Amino acid sequence: MIILGIDTSCDDTSIAVSRDRTVLANCISSQDSVHQEFGGVVPMLAKREHHANFQPVLMQALTEAGISIEDVDRIAITIGPGLAPALEIGVELAEQLAATHSLPIEPIHHMEGHLLSSLATNQDGSGGLDPSTVTFPALGILASGGHTEIVLISDWGKYEILGETVDDALGEAYDKVARMLGLGFPGGGKLAQLASFGNPRAYDLPLAMLQSGDCNVSYSGIKTATKRLIYEVSQNATQTLTTEQTQDIAASFQRAALFTFLKKIQKVLEKYPVNNVLLGGGVAVNTVFQEELERLLLPYEAKLSKPVSSRLCQDNGAMIAVAAYIHSQAQYHLPIEKLDRRPQWRLDDYSSALDFSSAL
Amino acid sequence: MNHIIFKKSSINKAISTAREALSAGKLVIYPTETSYGIAADATNPAAIQALRQYKGNRQNKPFSIIVSSRAMAEEYVSLTPLAAQLYEDSLPGAVTVISTGIPGTVAPGVMSENGSIGIRIPKQDVVLDMVALFGKPVTATSANPSDEKQPYDIAELLKSLTAQQKELVAVIIDAGTLSETLPTTIVDARGQQLKVLRQGEIFFDTSNSFSSDSPKQTIEQGSEIIRTYKSFWGKYPIILALSGEMGAGKTHFTKGIAHGLGIETLIKSPSYALVHEYTFIAQKRQLPFLHVDAWRLERSADINALGIEEALQQNGIVALEWATHGQALIDEWNSTAVILQVTLRAAEDESKRHFTIQASFPENLA
Numbered sequence: 001m002i003i004l005g006i007d008t009s010c011d012d013t014s015i016a017v018s019r020d021r022t023v024l025a026n027c028i029s030s031q032d033s034v035h036q037e038f039g040g041v042v043p044m045l046a047k048r049e050h051h052a053n054f055q056p057v058l059m060q061a062l063t064e065a066g067i068s069i070e071d072v073d074r075i076a077i078t079i080g081p082g083l084a085p086a087l088e089i090g091v092e093l094a095e096q097l098a099a100t101h102s103l104p105i106e107p108i109h110h111m112e113g114h115l116l117s118s119l120a121t122n123q124d125g126s127g128g129l130d131p132s133t134v135t136f137p138a139l140g141i142l143a144s145g146g147h148t149e150i151v152l153i154s155d156w157g158k159y160e161i162l163g164e165t166v167d168d169a170l171g172e173a174y175d176k177v178a179r180m181l182g183l184g185f186p187g188g189g190k191l192a193q194l195a196s197f198g199n200p201r202a203y204d205l206p207l208a209m210l211q212s213g214d215c216n217v218s219y220s221g222i223k224t225a226t227k228r229l230i231y232e233v234s235q236n237a238t239q240t241l242t243t244e245q246t247q248d249i250a251a252s253f254q255r256a257a258l259f260t261f262l263k264k265i266q267k268v269l270e271k272y273p274v275n276n277v278l279l280g281g282g283v284a285v286n287t288v289f290q291e292e293l294e295r296l297l298l299p300y301e302a303k304l305s306k307p308v309s310s311r312l313c314q315d316n317g318a319m320i321a322v323a324a325y326i327h328s329q330a331q332y333h334l335p336i337e338k339l340d341r342r343p344q345w346r347l348d349d350y351s352s353a354l355d356f357s358s359a360l
Numbered sequence: 361m362n363h364i365i366f367k368k369s370s371i372n373k374a375i376s377t378a379r380e381a382l383s384a385g386k387l388v389i390y391p392t393e394t395s396y397g398i399a400a401d402a403t404n405p406a407a408i409q410a411l412r413q414y415k416g417n418r419q420n421k422p423f424s425i426i427v428s429s430r431a432m433a434e435e436y437v438s439l440t441p442l443a444a445q446l447y448e449d450s451l452p453g454a455v456t457v458i459s460t461g462i463p464g465t466v467a468p469g470v471m472s473e474n475g476s477i478g479i480r481i482p483k484q485d486v487v488l489d490m491v492a493l494f495g496k497p498v499t500a501t502s503a504n505p506s507d508e509k510q511p512y513d514i515a516e517l518l519k520s521l522t523a524q525q526k527e528l529v530a531v532i533i534d535a536g537t538l539s540e541t542l543p544t545t546i547v548d549a550r551g552q553q554l555k556v557l558r559q560g561e562i563f564f565d566t567s568n569s570f571s572s573d574s575p576k577q578t579i580e581q582g583s584e585i586i587r588t589y590k591s592f593w594g595k596y597p598i599i600l601a602l603s604g605e606m607g608a609g610k611t612h613f614t615k616g617i618a619h620g621l622g623i624e625t626l627i628k629s630p631s632y633a634l635v636h637e638y639t640f641i642a643q644k645r646q647l648p649f650l651h652v653d654a655w656r657l658e659r660s661a662d663i664n665a666l667g668i669e670e671a672l673q674q675n676g677i678v679a680l681e682w683a684t685h686g687q688a689l690i691d692e693w694n695s696t697a698v699i700l701q702v703t704l705r706a707a708e709d710e711s712k713r714h715f716t717i718q719a720s721f722p723e724n725l726a
Contacts (some may be wrong), residue, residue, distance in 0.1 A: 083633055084667050220607070221575075224606075224706070227607045343637055344636060
């Protein structure tokens with residue numbers, strides 16, 4: 001089955017083509033510079049920008065995949081959560097495309113895309129977690145600029161959020177601390193790089209929420225404490241930080257930020273014996289996080305699966321296409337009267353609205 | 361029930377009938393310059409009990425009272441110099457002034473749990489004459505049962521009452537359909553600085569300063585502040601323009617705003633998604649509450665793409681973090697929306713926060 005996956009949940013216009021769960025093309029507007037005049041780091045949030053991007057990104061995706069639109073069997077579209085005007089234009093254009101070519105259109109929850117992104121395989125069919133080998137319950141770890149969630153997967157489509165951030169997302173905390181250190185935006189990736197050269201025990205930062213009793217995390221306290229730390233280390237902002245100081249602050253921040261999240265993941269593992277842990281979202285590319293997670297999972301004998309490419313960790317269309325493939329295999333779909341955007345939409349609310357009696 | 365149509369010729373009859381009813385512990389509905397109010401003898405426990413029954417669900421909320429003069433007020437509360445000045449400048453008028461009550465002077469439940477009493481001297485002669493003749497204060501609460509809208513018309517009010525509620529009312533002084541105004545402004549005049557607890561018909565030029573010792577307290581204060589403007593919910597668009605450095609407590613403050621609006625969803629930072637949309641209920645309608653974070657917007661014009669205008673056009677509420685990135689939008693709504701400029705600042709001390717709030721109101725009000 002050839003699936004066209006579309007995601008316009010936030011800054012990027014992303015369109016991908018998959019054959020079942022094999023990614024044939026995965027185009028992202030800001031990465032592929034199809035519209036150089038709008039390109040760069042500016043968020044593509046205006047409707048007209050998604051509108052302008054749509055056709056060129058679609059063409060590029062079809063070309064890269066080596067197919068024509070007539071070969072497509074269905075369209076999968078993110079209808080939420082995300083930025084309302086951005087979602088709206090994506091839904092509208094996907095619907096027009098589906099009508100023009102008489103294609104079925106499958107609504108997908110953006111976070112289900114991230115959750116299932118490790119199932120995607122490379123173009124040659126290599127890599128990717130084989131869904132038939134997954135045993136339930138499995139665990140989903142989602143961490144990005146907009147989300148931080150620990151999800152219990154009791155079956156495909158059956159999701160329960162066991163823990164989440166109560167304020168800032170993990171990726172957001174990275175980006176904000178990066179900006180405080182003058183690393184630009186989004187600088188979370190750079191921050192993680194610097195951290196690998198620093199001493200994670202150079203400075204003590206608070207470990208929030210450890211006593212909260214639940215599996216939620218909070219990053220606003222760590223963020224504020226890091227800000228104060230930068231102020232102190234720079235002698236009340238009178239001196240420029242040395243490279244070593246910057247690296248040590250980055251490493252200490254990373255240690256504190258990851259420590260609480262890992263502790264909460266451990267808490268879940270104690271309660272739910274799982275064999276499979278699926279990692280998704282932008283923070284999944286952080287190698288320290290991956291290593292720490294691997295180490296945490298070792299005694300529980302759980303297998304960590306992560307997306308085969310960094311592009312699959314960002315907001316992208318391929319994960320949406322793969323989610324639609326899983327829908328068809330596991331025979332479930334979201335029953336809706338009218339295709340409409342849902343900017344504020346929890347994964348567990350989506351899950352409980354699914355119809356498990358048939359595929360679309 | 362004695363339904364008296366209020367005319368010049370009926371004024372004496374209205375007042376004397378009302379006085380009789382009040383003396384007997386009954387309830388009287390009367391017109392004021394804001395809406396219709398309901399009077400019970402504020403010194404009679406049985407009358408207050410009857411009023412609670414009439415109003416329904418209001419837990420332990422105290423009742424403000426009406427007096428006919430400052431001299432009468434001083435029999436029940438002690439006035440600070442600030443309060444005395446207010447009586448001089450703003451009363452009679454649509455202001456309720458909170459002062460420290462004199463214990464034992466009013467029936468239980470009239471005074472708040474912390475010992476304060478709200479006092480009002482309405483700009484409505486029939487009420488002032490009624491209270492003067494009665495010689496004791498009466499309750500100032502609006503005549504609608506709790507959870508119903510402010511009453512401006514007797515026929516409409518009667519429609520919302522049950523038979524039992526009607527039973528409790530002895531006299532209605534009907535002055536026809538009153539013009540719909542905001543309720544009284546409630547101010548706390550116990551300290552050295554005036555604190556507006558509910559913004560209503562009358563505007564005071566106050567810049568309120570607060571401080572908070574914990575994130576929890578910041579949330580509580582956010583909640584308290586939006587409730588101060590409850591009379592405006594759904595009637596006017598409201599913009600909370602939040603400024604302050606990273607870590608100053610803007611998101612916690614917004615959690616409080618949402619809590620105050622009765623939104624139970626977990627409020628998370630919208631930095632990445634730029635805007636999170638919730639709904640709250642006011643004027644019996646579902647209205648949008650937008651939590652916007654302009655932090656990562658590179659171009660200020662991008663703020664126009666976030667659906668803020670649409671929310672404001674519906675008289676929704678917008679909490680805008682990094683408000684300096686949205687100054688053009690705020691300027692544009694300056695004459696039509698309630699704008700609360702909230703500045704948050706982290707103190708040297710780890711957990712302490714200071715904030716100030718400056719309110720501005722639509723041109724047709726202020």
